[in-house]
Amino acid sequence: MYLVTICILVSSLSFLLYAFSYFNAPHMKNEFKRFGLEKIGLTIVLLEIIGAFGLLVGLKFNFILMISSLGLALLMFVGLIVRIKLKDSIWISLPALFYMTLNSYIFYTSTNLTT
Numbered sequence: 001m002y003l004v005t006i007c008i009l010v011s012s013l014s015f016l017l018y019a020f021s022y023f024n025a026p027h028m029k030n031e032f033k034r035f036g037l038e039k040i041g042l043t044i045v046l047l048e049i050i051g052a053f054g055l056l057v058g059l060k061f062n063f064i065l066m067i068s069s070l071g072l073a074l075l076m077f078v079g080l081i082v083r084i085k086l087k088d089s090i091w092i093s094l095p096a097l098f099y100m101t102l103n104s105y106i107f108y109t110s111t112n113l114t115t
Contacts, residue, residue, distance in 0.1 A: 004109045008055045008065070011102050015052035015072065019045045035082050047075060055106070062110055069106035076100035 022028040022045045032041035051072040058065025076099045083093040 004106060005059065007102055007106055008059060008069075011069075011072065011099065011106065012052045012055040014099065015048045015055075019048040019052065035086065037082070044075070047071065051075065058110070065110045066107060069103045069110060073100050073103035073107055076103065 022041070029038070029041060032038045032044070037044065051068045054064050054068025054071070058068050076096050079096040080093060080100060083096055
């Protein structure tokens with residue numbers, strides 16, 4: 001249980017920092033342009049913020065943890081697909097793969113907590 005809590009805190013903090021950097025760092029918006037997702041960039045960032053807070057709330061309410069971790073895992077899966085389509089290197093794609101795996105692990109453990 002302790003490992004899952006650390007994973008939740010790492011994922012949540014990472015997504016919050018990444019999402020808030022969208023508003024402060026011009027290169028973040030340029031990345032969304034490069035992805036061809038500039039029109040939905042703000043929506044993606046808002047989903048990241050909701051997911052990150054959902055992970056924290058999920059420490060108390062397991063159902064919220066399940067939804068948030070699954071949502072973030074899916075978001076990172078799509079992000080990984082976008083990076084593959086753009087032929088980004090594995091090094092550049094690694095964070096999306098890492099956070100997809102991390103949130104999949106959180107989701108998997110949260111489904112086992114309900115049984």
